[in-house]
Amino acid sequence: MTALLIRDLHAWYEKSHILQGVDVEVQKGKTVAILGRNGAGKTTTLRSIMGLVRTQGTITFDGRSVVGVPTHEIAGRGLALVPENRAIFSTLDVRENLSIARRKGSPWTPDAAAELFPVLRKRWKSAAGRLSGGEQQMLAIARALMTNPKLLLLDEPTEGLAPVIVDQLVELMLNLKARGLTILLVEQSIQVCSAVADVHAILDEGRVVWTGSTASLSSSADILAKHLTLENA
Numbered sequence: 001m002t003a004l005l006i007r008d009l010h011a012w013y014e015k016s017h018i019l020q021g022v023d024v025e026v027q028k029g030k031t032v033a034i035l036g037r038n039g040a041g042k043t044t045t046l047r048s049i050m051g052l053v054r055t056q057g058t059i060t061f062d063g064r065s066v067v068g069v070p071t072h073e074i075a076g077r078g079l080a081l082v083p084e085n086r087a088i089f090s091t092l093d094v095r096e097n098l099s100i101a102r103r104k105g106s107p108w109t110p111d112a113a114a115e116l117f118p119v120l121r122k123r124w125k126s127a128a129g130r131l132s133g134g135e136q137q138m139l140a141i142a143r144a145l146m147t148n149p150k151l152l153l154l155d156e157p158t159e160g161l162a163p164v165i166v167d168q169l170v171e172l173m174l175n176l177k178a179r180g181l182t183i184l185l186v187e188q189s190i191q192v193c194s195a196v197a198d199v200h201a202i203l204d205e206g207r208v209v210w211t212g213s214t215a216s217l218s219s220s221a222d223i224l225a226k227h228l229t230l231e232n233a
């Protein structure tokens with residue numbers, strides 16, 4: 001069953017035409033990864049879904065259009081974005097960051113999140129701004145869970161983190177997937193995408209130029225060389 005359907009999506013910043021016909025489909029309970037070079041339009045795709053960019057085209061979630069819907073209403077329908085800059089409150093402690101994000105009635109409480117993120121439990125009373133990059137990323141994901149999302153949008157969660165932390169984040173994403181969460185992941189690391197995602201979409205200059213399974217991604221060296229920065233391959 002389709003959770004998110006994007007068809008012929010165009011997006012603009014002022015007069016710059018950034019997305020030029022993006023097509024992405026995410027099935028319920030599955031993880032789709034969007035790969036692409038810097039500036040390809042990956043973040044803009046996530047921001048478009050959340051109603052943060054001027055768009056044209058089709059975006060439906062659970063069968064209902066979200067185009068033109070205010071961002072807080074889109075969030076209320078069960079979408080949560082973890083942005084690249086993490087958007088945590090640096091002067092509040094970990095527990096406060098979680099409490100403040102919790103939506104009424106959400107089964108996710110700070111204590112429930114701590115079960116899934118033991119790293120955060122250890123830093124419970126630390127100001128978020130004092131956490132390491134990896135801990136901040138965990139906190140940003142935990143904060144998004146507090147809203148009880150059906151679809152989690154993750155923008156380059158592993159960027160700039162040490163390999164051991166990247167492995168922990170991969171485990172975490174697999175755990176969330178095992179709990180039935182639907183995930184749209186933006187990533188530059190092919191290893192991370194291959195470990196987590198069921199379907200991969202390569203974005204180049206505002207268009208999806210290739211979509212396929214993990215098996216076909218790993219056997220498509222020509223596609224990767226053409227559309228990605230190979231140091232990440």
Ligand SMILES: Nc1ncnc2c1ncn2[C@@H]1O[C@H](COP(=O)(O)OP(=O)(O)OP(=O)(O)O)[C@@H](O)[C@H]1O
Nearest residue numbers: 013014016018036037038039040041042043044045
């Ligand atoms: N607020 C903005 N105003 C104008 N142009 C923007 C804005 N944000 C992004 N852009 C431009 O839109 C294009 C796509 O940017 P986007 O952030 O979606 O790329 P990306 O694939 O996520 O890359 P990165 O990995 O660098 O974040 C780039 O050319 C970028 O310069």
